[in-house]
Amino acid sequence: MKSIEGADELATAAEHAADFLRTLAHPARLRMVCALLGGELTAGELAQRAGLRAPAVSQQATVLEAGDLIRRRRDARTVYYRLSSPAVRAQARLLHRLFCKPGPRR
Numbered sequence: 656m657k658s659i660e661g662a663d664e665l666a667t668a669a670e671h672a673a674d675f676l677r678t679l680a681h682p683a684r685l686r687m688v689c690a691l692l693g694g695e696l697t698a699g700e701l702a703q704r705a706g707l708r709a710p711a712v713s714q715q716a717t718v719l720e721a722g723d724l725i726r727r728r729r730d731a732r733t734v735y736y737r738l739s740s741p742a743v744r745a746q747a748r749l750l751h752r753l754f755c756k757p758g759p760r761r
Contacts, residue, residue, distance in 0.1 A: 675746065678722030683707055683715045688724060688738070688747045689755040695737040 679685050683705065690704040692695065716736060718720045719725040726739050738744045 674722065675724070678718060678724055679750070681715065681718070683711055684719055685750065685754065687712065687715055687719065687736075687742075689751045691725065691736060691738050692744065692747055692751055695735050698734040698736065701736050 679688060682685075686705040686707065687701060688702055693704075696704065696713055698709060698716075701707075701716075702709050705712065709713075716725060716727060720727060723739055724743050725736050728735050738747060
């Protein structure tokens with residue numbers, strides 16, 4: 656059977672989108688990504704801005720890193736987090752506009 660033109664590309668894009676959304680499918684992870692829209696944060700700053708405890712940040716950051724949504728770097732004893740790419744930042748901005756701002760839900 657012949658594939659519809661563009662179907663393979665659509666399938667690949669859909670898999671990528673589903674992986675991205677699965678990675679964010681936890682309120683704590685979505686809060687962390689939204690908090691990182693402002694730029695790089697220390698683990699403590701991220702916990703405070705996302706309203707999470709430090710162990711939760713560490714646990715959820717592991718999932719976000721595995722999904723290639725954030726990067727972690729260490730400077731001596733301080734751990735810093737940032738969004739992994741401009742593409743992730745753009746996707747996170749859209750999600751922030753849709754879900755993280757107060758007001759009526761769409």
